[in-house]
Amino acid sequence: MNLHRIVAKSFKDLFSGTVLGFIAKTAILSIALTAAIVWLSASYITAFVKHYLANIPWEWVQTSGASVAVVATAYMIFVAVHTAVTAYAAEPLLVKLAKRHYPSLRVVGTPNLLASLLVSLKSIALFLVLFLFTFPLMFVPLVGAVYMLWLWSIPVNRPTLYDVQSLFVANDETPASFKKGATILAMIAAGLNYIPLLNLFAPVFAQILFMHKIAEELKRNDE
Numbered sequence: 001m002n003l004h005r006i007v008a009k010s011f012k013d014l015f016s017g018t019v020l021g022f023i024a025k026t027a028i029l030s031i032a033l034t035a036a037i038v039w040l041s042a043s044y045i046t047a048f049v050k051h052y053l054a055n056i057p058w059e060w061v062q063t064s065g066a067s068v069a070v071v072a073t074a075y076m077i078f079v080a081v082h083t084a085v086t087a088y089a090a091e092p093l094l095v096k097l098a099k100r101h102y103p104s105l106r107v108v109g110t111p112n113l114l115a116s117l118l119v120s121l122k123s124i125a126l127f128l129v130l131f132l133f134t135f136p137l138m139f140v141p142l143v144g145a146v147y148m149l150w151l152w153s154i155p156v157n158r159p160t161l162y163d164v165q166s167l168f169v170a171n172d173e174t175p176a177s178f179k180k181g182a183t184i185l186a187m188i189a190a191g192l193n194y195i196p197l198l199n200l201f202a203p204v205f206a207q208i209l210f211m212h213k214i215a216e217e218l219k220r221n222d223e
Contacts, residue, residue, distance in 0.1 A: 003181065006216060007188065010208045013097055014201055019208070022093050027200040030082035037081070038074045045073055048132075069135060076131050079193060079202075080124045083155045086203035087120060087163055093204070094167060094211045102215045111166040120159040127154040145194075150183075152190035156206045157182055164210040168218060177217050185209045 013019055038045070091110065098105050131151055138144045161182055165174060189206035192198045 002216065003184070006185070006209060006212045009101065009212050010205060013208050014205050018096065019093065019204060022089070023200055023204055026082065026086050026089055026204070030078065030085045033085070034074070034078040034081045037077055046070055072135075072138070073132070076128060079152060079199075080127060080155055082200070083159070083203045083206075084120050084124065086207060087116065087159055090163070090204060090207045091167065094164060094207060097208065098168070098211055098215060101212070102219060105168060105215055105218065107167050108170045109166050109168075111163045116159065116163055116166075119162050120155070123155045123157070123159050127151060130154070149187045149190050152193050152202075153183055153186035156189060156203070157186040160186070160206050160210045164207065164214055167211075168214055175217075178214055181213070182210070185213060 095107055098107070134147070134151075137147050140147075161174060161178060165178060169175075186206055189202050189209055192202040192205060
């Protein structure tokens with residue numbers, strides 16, 4: 001896998017007019033859905049966070065961590081929702097970009113909606129559970145930043161790999177070459193979650209990165 005070439009191509013696509021229009025639509029929908037979820041469950045989130053922090057033996061986390069934890073939890077919900085919305089809507093965009101870069105690459109299928117949903121839900125659930133029960137790690141310098149990148153990569157990695165692979169590979173089994181380096185690509189995309197406004201680009205950046213990765217692998221195998 002030529003990581004540099006994949007990232008360079010993906011960044012170029014990311015700021016094209018086609019992708020920017022897609023991001024605007026998915027971001028608005030994701031913000032609206034997240035606002036509704038947080039509004040309906042705000043009291044439960046606050047109560048859970050306070051109860052959870054009360055069991056942490058670090059006094060400074062108990063006194064100053066509650067408000068941070070509530071905001072962070074709401075943001076994690078947005079990340080999960082935005083990732084799911086982007087995955088659901090990205091197929092036409094990926095096909096268009098693939099045809100632009102790889103004219104000989106054939107689209108052989110489409111993701112099974114139920115299978116895609118199950119993979120996404122499992123990954124999102126794992127992501128949220130790990131976040132809620134390892135929250136104190138966020139406060140550890142450097143380690144916390146890297147750990148959050150890895151956490152954010154969880155709802156991106158397997159669902160994106162499944163969705164993109166389904167477009168170009170008839171076999172449901174994921175080749176080992178597709179999995180190699182997938183976590184790194186997911187973490188690269190997740191890094192945008194640290195940057196205001198650019199965080200809206202993170203899910204579709206992951207989709208584009210994985211599209212280029214799989215297309216490059218298929219192209220190399222055909223040579």
